[in-house]
Amino acid sequence: MTQLAIEEEHGHIVPYPTLIKVWATLAVLTFILTFISKVFHELLAVWAMLFITPLKACLVFYFFMHLKFEGPLLKTMVFVALSTLVIFIGMLFFDVSFR
């Protein structure tokens, strides 16, 4: 089976250098997050977590889980599922804040 035929049937082939770059970025982001949370003020650490952690998750979803190369149906499904979870977390904090 040719590489083109495989790509047509299964999807894109992610090259090794791309995977290694994503892994290195994830490792660097982990170190940055750890450094900020242990060295800087709590407020900055919270904002770093809220920004860097979803970024790390997106990198795994997009490249390791091949979501970048999927069609709009799967992308929409994942977006709706994760958005629902985020909305529920937001509603929980809204509820907790006004108790």
Added chain:
Amino acid sequence: MSSAIPQPHTLPSAAHHDYAGSKIAMWLFLFSEICLFGGLFLLYSAYRAKYPHEFHDAGNELNFVIGVINTLVLLTSSLSMAASITALQKGSRRLAMLLVGVTVVLGAVFLVNKYFEWMAKFHHGLYPNGPELLKRPPGEILFFGLYFTMTGLHGLHVIAGMVVLSFMLALMARNRIRQDDYGKLENAGLYWHLVDVIWIFLLNLFYLAA
């Protein structure tokens, strides 16, 4: 007449595969896993908002170095998992098998680290209903309850992933997963990566948020 009907064993090996359908089904299963852990994240958030100081103090007792090392182990296992699919797509079956094997071994390394971490806590009487833990304020009891529940549930998922990947390895050895038919390995990889993503969030909740 009957000889015209193809028997199952005479059918061509390249039977029909609905890769798109199986992948969507796998993602739907992953959504159920996200709901499972999402509910626990909500529980953690609600109690953290109620007991911020106790959660802070209890979180400081966890060794964040072990948490970060375990994160790097799981990220590396995700790399080897993704690389194994690339290897199979390029026709390197032996390399793909080696990389799946590396993924399983890294999963075991994660669990061994987790074992030593839990044992250290048990040694200090910090386990659900443990004598030392029951002397603590309610917020700290809740923190450690959530810690053991969520990391334990995640650990079970790592074990399940290792079993599934070992099964994939056996199928690859029998040439049942190959360059032109690797949907099963791809779906097993999706599961493994989700286990990695869940840990990325657990690292924050228990080791860094303190």
